[in-house]
Amino acid sequence: MDQVLSSVRNGCKLLKIFLDSPKELGVTELSKKLQLSKGAVHKLLTTLESEGFIRQNEKTKQYTLGYTLLELGTKVLKNHDIVDFSMPYINRLLSRTSELVVLCVRDGKDAIYVAKVDSPHPIRFTVESFRRFPLYSTSAARVLLAYQPDEFQEEILAEPLKTYTEHSYTSTEEIKQNLQIIREHGYEVSSNRRNEGVTGVAAPIFDSSDQVAASISVVGPSDRVQPELDNILREVLETVQEMSVQLGYRP
């Protein structure tokens, strides 16, 4: 029945606390956030430290994430063949559009940018790689969500939504309609939705099992992207189609 090891889960949660915290944390602080006794947290920390997942600052006695996580993180990227496969296409899109190009994948109920190349323009829009965000919050993510099974979509949209700008979605109904439109068109153009003054074009990449493997998005300041929208859209669609064919997708 019990298929989860509570102390292991506590260890994982402890590590993840550092994602949204300053670099160093103390035992007391962690015990509050984890709702565990100080003694238990201390045992967790010494265990994680002995494996290199946590490091203790000898002066402040506080704790930080350890280098083993850096090793494991780079191994994740190395394992991820879609990144290697996509880099040439992403770079080609950059050279043809001169705007930010990102590669987005789904992980469970979240989306993550696993690769990006920045625009060469001095004024440019950029994003943070390797951080999770909701599947409904950016074009690149919505394009992934649009091709998931209905039950999965319902599950995602059942949770309370976070709003980012005045143009963000306010209702799940609005998102559902949007997902419908994405399926009809095969792409999404979004303007000023999550970020004010930013326009993006996103489209899905399919693999041989007819599932979405990832998505690509070209994003930039609206005043530069809008005039070039037709060209950018054509480039993005050509690219994802070429990539899908390479992956063995039969439309």
Added chain:
Amino acid sequence: MDQVLSSVRNGCKLLKIFLDSPKELGVTELSKKLQLSKGAVHKLLTTLESEGFIRQNEKTKQYTLGYTLLELGTKVLKNHDIVDFSMPYINRLLSRTSELVVLCVRDGKDAIYVAKVDSPHPIRFTVESFRRFPLYSTSAARVLLAYQPDEFQEEILAEPLKTYTEHSYTSTEEIKQNLQIIREHGYEVSSNRRNEGVTGVAAPIFDSSDQVAASISVVGPSDRVQPELDNILREVLETVQEMSVQLGYRP
């Protein structure tokens, strides 16, 4: 007395198995390597999966490292101010030497390259970042080891040594003498030691508490580096001295 949580340690060891394995592993294989029952490993995996540390390939039923490790790994780099601090100096060294420049730190009994910039030459020597290696095996690492307390050095050299090339150290005595020389000179020039035909210059960076914060090394093919050795050595020493002063080191 028992200050370690065994299941947490098992979880950590499970994750680290993936560092030296192909990208996907099965329950049976992992249970052999961990010397744990299949049932226990399966519980570990489902727990780690629910926290995003592990992912299961739905087709092959095998397991891989999860994206949360990527998030945590990038957070480690972000926390690490020595990297940000060093980048300008590293880039300057690259522009002046045109050879590989690496930044090396110590983590427990290991060394890790936490930053590097590759040589622009078409024929070049390069290294892998973010992977652990022994503190006695490269110049950059030995320069860190040379300024550690004697007891620590003994501890490191008590373990059986790994040899890499015919020029590698064969005895701990040889390494001890080498560490002594490093302390006298304040740097190390090594030729063809770990890698055949490769010469490197490494020197330590000190901080305000008079301890080694990191080391910098310039490495390249011997036939390009040897003729320029005097210049490269001068550049490296100037750089680490400037960095140490910036960090508050009082010689």
Added chain:
DNA sequence: AAACACCGTTCTCTATTCGTGAACAAACTA
């Protein structure tokens, strides 16, 4: 300078849980 407050760490103890080993169904292999 003394009292206080807070920190990380250690300790003991019991309810809880972890890990074993066997049995399971599903997917390959021959």
Added chain:
DNA sequence: TAGTTTGTTCACGAATAGAGAACGGTGTTT
């Protein structure tokens, strides 16, 4: 089709995780 191997589930007894109080050190306040 029979045999092997896979990932998964289950029940139980031994091992341990976590609570809570106490310790010693550091830094702050009165």
